[in-house]
Amino acid sequence: MVTMKTPKKKYYRKQVDLFRLIQKIKLWPSRNGILHGVKSFKIKGVYAEITTHCNQKITIRNSRKSRAARWLRNKWFFRKCKGCRIPNWKLKKFSFTFFSRHQGSQLK
Numbered sequence: 001m002v003t004m005k006t007p008k009k010k011y012y013r014k015q016v017d018l019f020r021l022i023q024k025i026k027l028w029p030s031r032n033g034i035l036h037g038v039k040s041f042k043i044k045g046v047y048a049e050i051t052t053h054c055n056q057k058i059t060i061r062n063s064r065k066s067r068a069a070r071w072l073r074n075k076w077f078f079r080k081c082k083g084c085r086i087p088n089w090k091l092k093k094f095s096f097t098f099f100s101r102h103q104g105s106q107l108k
């Protein structure tokens with residue numbers, strides 16, 4: 001019998017480093033509210049280049065206050081990208097990920 005394992009709740013600090021967070025969860029909410037899967041992530045100083053599974057290249061800046069950081073923390077997205085085919089377990093894991101001011105990993 002196959003049962004879907006319920007993921008453990010995971011806590012990260014609200015002030016967690018955006019680059020580290022994306023490398024960890026491998027998800028990226030685009031400006032128009034579509035959630036992409038991250039295929040590769042290259043850091044170039046204060047910028048990073050994301051390649052999504054649907055082969056889009058996005059350059060982002062490392063900022064905890066950026067739109068993307070906020071959207072990830074609040075899990076704001078309208079739909080998932082069809083091209084990226086994000087597996088359900090990954091989304092489920094993400095839905096069990098919480099951001100807190102006082103507890104959780106800083107991913108350092």
Ligand SMILES: [Zn+2]
Pocket residue numbers: 035036037052053054055081082083084
């Ligand atoms: Zn995509």
